[in-house]
Amino acid sequence: MRIAACNTDRNSPSPLVQDQAMRKKPSRPHSRSLASVLTAGVLLLASSCAWASVATTQPPLQPITINLQNKAALRNGALYTLHMCTACHSLQGMRYSSLPPILGLSKHRFKTIIGTNDRHYHDIITSNMPPSVIYAFTKILPPDLTYIARRHSPAWLYTYLTSFYVDPTQPTGTNNVVFHNVAMPDVFAPLQGLQKPILIEGLRYGSPAKIAIGVRPLTRGSMTPAQFDRTARDIVTFLYAVAHSHQQERFRLGPWIIALFLTLSVLTYLLYKLYWRRVMTSEERWWKINKQ
Numbered sequence: 001m002r003i004a005a006c007n008t009d010r011n012s013p014s015p016l017v018q019d020q021a022m023r024k025k026p027s028r029p030h031s032r033s034l035a036s037v038l039t040a041g042v043l044l045l046a047s048s049c050a051w052a053s054v055a056t057t058q059p060p061l062q063p064i065t066i067n068l069q070n071k072a073a074l075r076n077g078a079l080y081t082l083h084m085c086t087a088c089h090s091l092q093g094m095r096y097s098s099l100p101p102i103l104g105l106s107k108h109r110f111k112t113i114i115g116t117n118d119r120h121y122h123d124i125i126t127s128n129m130p131p132s133v134i135y136a137f138t139k140i141l142p143p144d145l146t147y148i149a150r151r152h153s154p155a156w157l158y159t160y161l162t163s164f165y166v167d168p169t170q171p172t173g174t175n176n177v178v179f180h181n182v183a184m185p186d187v188f189a190p191l192q193g194l195q196k197p198i199l200i201e202g203l204r205y206g207s208p209a210k211i212a213i214g215v216r217p218l219t220r221g222s223m224t225p226a227q228f229d230r231t232a233r234d235i236v237t238f239l240y241a242v243a244h245s246h247q248q249e250r251f252r253l254g255p256w257i258i259a260l261f262l263t264l265s266v267l268t269y270l271l272y273k274l275y276w277r278r279v280m281t282s283e284e285r286w287w288k289i290n291k292q
């Protein structure tokens, strides 16, 4: 993430100077409170200044609904991810052997339909290109996809994958609506075709700039727009499923766990009643003694 530096006034006392001033006179409470008020003021100024300098027009995210029960979508997503994206990205949160249960396949079917890129079945999914080669090409190491899919929402991932556009000012010749100056090349260009940006006047890190808020088709790819849209959705579904690999299990177990806790609550309440029936409070004892 690139964040513009905040302009600070050189003549104003820095928080460090104030901190030293605070240490020199610890015995005077009013000077201490003055120093803390000043520090709070400087911090407030710094944060508002930082906020002003990072204000950026945000492009809208495309909504997406994913269904983790849709095994066909998961398999199609796995096919594209394991054969296209792992050229550069790794999926180190996963082993090939963890995928068949998620995709609803047997080990044999998984090996025939999707394959393990000539790795062992129990290997972690690493990228197919050595990092040094990728680095020479993109000048940045592609992040791990399990980590990325946990960090971003499905809507962000879907918008990202569908909104690469032609930008001759970039070393890769492409840019992205939700990831300005992205170093990833447009790997979807052959399938989706090229796209041009929809630009508006906006702010980037506080400065006026042309902001891309969407894309329009420029050339045709090998897929129809509907087919490509399906593919992008399937990739996002697969990425979400592998990044949250226990979600389906949690959905299945959730109602049982809640039922278990409710039963335990009832049992604990009955036990509580049983115990307290035998306990005599001091008030009751008083009445008992006085009656005798």
Ligand code: HEC
Binding pocket: 080, 081, 084, 085, 086, 087, 088, 089, 138, 140, 141, 142, 143, 148, 157, 160, 161, 179, 181, 182, 183, 184, 185, 187, 235
């Ligand atoms: C040619 C190499 C290459 C291929 C193939 C590739 N990527 Fe990337 N990808 C990169 C690089 C490099 C970055 C880092 C971009 C940056 O930080 O500017 C990246 C970044 C990303 C990000 C954003 C990461 C972030 O920091 O938020 C996502 C999401 C992503 N890739 C998904 C994919 C998917 C899905 C595929 C497969 C369809 C794919 N990539 C194929 C090189 C590649």
